[in-house]
Amino acid sequence: MGDIVIGIADLKCSNNKDDVLITYALGSCIAVAIYDPAVKVAGLLHYMLPDSSLDAAKGKGSPGMFADTGIPLLFKSCYSLGADKKRIIVKVAGGASILDNTNYFRIGEKNIMALRQIFWRNKVFIDKEDTGGNSNRTVRLDVADGKVTVKSSSGITKEL
Amino acid sequence: MIDKILQSIEQIPAFPTTILKAGEMLKDDDYSVDALTDVIKFDQAIAANVLKMSNSAYLAPRHRISTIREAVLYLGQKNLLKVVQTAGVSRYFAKIGRGYVTTANELWEHSVAVALMSQILARKILQREDETLYLAALLHDVGKMVMGEFVNDSYEQIMDLVAKRSHSFLEAEEAVIGINHATLGGMIAVRWNYPEAIKNALTFHHRPDLAGEDDVTTWLVYLADQVCLLAGFTGGMDGLAHRGVNDVMKKFDFHEKDLEMGMMQLVADLQHARELVHII
Numbered sequence: 001m002g003d004i005v006i007g008i009a010d011l012k013c014s015n016n017k018d019d020v021l022i023t024y025a026l027g028s029c030i031a032v033a034i035y036d037p038a039v040k041v042a043g044l045l046h047y048m049l050p051d052s053s054l055d056a057a058k059g060k061g062s063p064g065m066f067a068d069t070g071i072p073l074l075f076k077s078c079y080s081l082g083a084d085k086k087r088i089i090v091k092v093a094g095g096a097s098i099l100d101n102t103n104y105f106r107i108g109e110k111n112i113m114a115l116r117q118i119f120w121r122n123k124v125f126i127d128k129e130d131t132g133g134n135s136n137r138t139v140r141l142d143v144a145d146g147k148v149t150v151k152s153s154s155g156i157t158k159e160l
Numbered sequence: 161m162i163d164k165i166l167q168s169i170e171q172i173p174a175f176p177t178t179i180l181k182a183g184e185m186l187k188d189d190d191y192s193v194d195a196l197t198d199v200i201k202f203d204q205a206i207a208a209n210v211l212k213m214s215n216s217a218y219l220a221p222r223h224r225i226s227t228i229r230e231a232v233l234y235l236g237q238k239n240l241l242k243v244v245q246t247a248g249v250s251r252y253f254a255k256i257g258r259g260y261v262t263t264a265n266e267l268w269e270h271s272v273a274v275a276l277m278s279q280i281l282a283r284k285i286l287q288r289e290d291e292t293l294y295l296a297a298l299l300h301d302v303g304k305m306v307m308g309e310f311v312n313d314s315y316e317q318i319m320d321l322v323a324k325r326s327h328s329f330l331e332a333e334e335a336v337i338g339i340n341h342a343t344l345g346g347m348i349a350v351r352w353n354y355p356e357a358i359k360n361a362l363t364f365h366h367r368p369d370l371a372g373e374d375d376v377t378t379w380l381v382y383l384a385d386q387v388c389l390l391a392g393f394t395g396g397m398d399g400l401a402h403r404g405v406n407d408v409m410k411k412f413d414f415h416e417k418d419l420e421m422g423m424m425q426l427v428a429d430l431q432h433a434r435e436l437v438h439i440i
Contacts (some may be wrong), residue, residue, distance in 0.1 A: 008391070008392060008427055009427055024392075025392040025393070025394050026392050027389055027390045027391055027392040027393075027394065027399075027400060028390040028391070028392075028400075029391065029392050048391060048392075048423060048424075048427065049420050049423065049424065054417065054420055054421065054424070055421070055424060058424060065424065065427070096390075096399070096400050097390075097400060098386060098389065098390065098400045098401075098402050098403070098404045099326075099328055099400070099401060099402060099403050099404060100403050100404045100406075104404060104406050104408060104409040104416070105386070105387070105390065105404075105409075105416055105419050106416070107390055107416070107419070107420065107423075108390065110416075134399055134400040134401045135399040135400065135401070136392060136394045136399045136400070152399075153394065153396070153397050153398075153399040154319055154322070154323070154397065154399065155315075155319070155397070
């Protein structure tokens with residue numbers, strides 16, 4: 001296979017060790033990368049907004065758009081490929097803001113907060129994260145070994 | 161360095177006369193279908209792009225459009241003006257060199273996204289679409305096509321100021337290169353004989369507070385740009401290193417929820433407007 005691209009408001013899972021799940025240009029959006037090392041199942045979500053109460057119909061039709069609909073679906077999709085909640089490793093990236101964060105549109109922060117609440121309620125632990133700041137990020141998740149790399153628009157690439 | 165940059169502006173080709181002529185004709189409600197068809201057909205590259213875009217779901221024609229004459233007949237005055245402007249502007253973005261972005265299409269997609277977002281905001285705030293705003297939004301980053309090479313050469317110095325001295329990207333451009341991409345965009349607008357409204361929107365698209373209270377076009381281009389940057393339809397390596405101008409929300413009596421709805425609409429509009437993104 002190869003690179004599987006996850007667009008904005010979308011999610012994909014794979015258990016094919018030749019696949020790399022990749023999502024480009026996260027601004028205030030968030031990528032949630034989950035991986036079960038025992039069965040080598042990986043899933044990647046790129047959500048844009050915290051809460052589907054904004055538009056319930058959209059939450060149904062396009063669940064990857066929101067944290068509260070996208071995150072549960074991401075986990076369920078990986079369970080259906082044999083992943084187990086107890087083994088899943090969670091890494092997140094994104095939630096950037098523009099400068100001067102007294103600012104009028106704190107969507108990045110709200111996205112991060114939504115994620116923490118959902119994970120806290122469901123007793124899921126975030127293993128690693130690269131959130132906030134003011135650069136765009138591209139996230140890759142390697143199905144073979146669960147390695148997550150984050151490349152920022154300022155040019156730096158790091159492993160999470 | 162400034163001299164070199166100003167020289168590069170002189171070398172930018174004049175804006176295509178086809179677009180200027182078609183734009184002028186379309187301002188008159190009583191335009192002639194035949195005359196307009198002839199003008200558009202005269203420039204084959206533009207005509208081809210007009211056809212490609214005319215069938216996009218974003219413009220939703222009721223008939224399958226396969227000739228320029230059909231586009232002129234069925235698209236309607238306002239959508240036709242947008243299509244013609246998009247076709248004309250795109251050629252300048254196709255040639256973009258190294259610098260802010262790794263591929264030309266990245267900056268073009270950002271430009272189309274800001275243009276679509278500007279109309280989402282206009283519908284909500286002005287209760288109408290606005291063609292001048294559309295064109296200003298589409299062109300807002302045109303300065304980057306000249307600045308790209310210079311930014312590329314001074315990349316480390318610029319990023320250093322952004323990372324360590326809390327400069328915005330714009331302030332760092334000014335400090336290192338002597339001019340920023342917005343001011344430069346305004347100069348290009350002057351070279352193309354664009355009206356004052358477009359020039360100001362380009363010049364002040366990161367600092368609408370300097371353009372004046374009443375310059376709604378500039379404020380809306382600013383807001384549309386910021387929303388697109390946040391949503392990840394990015395203009396390149398400047399990322400989100402731009403200053404928030406807080407007054408913008410009060411000015412339009414706008415709330416975060418309105419912007420979230422706008423973002424949602426933007427994703428849908430962009431999916432319907434793939435033909436616009438893919439003409440370069």
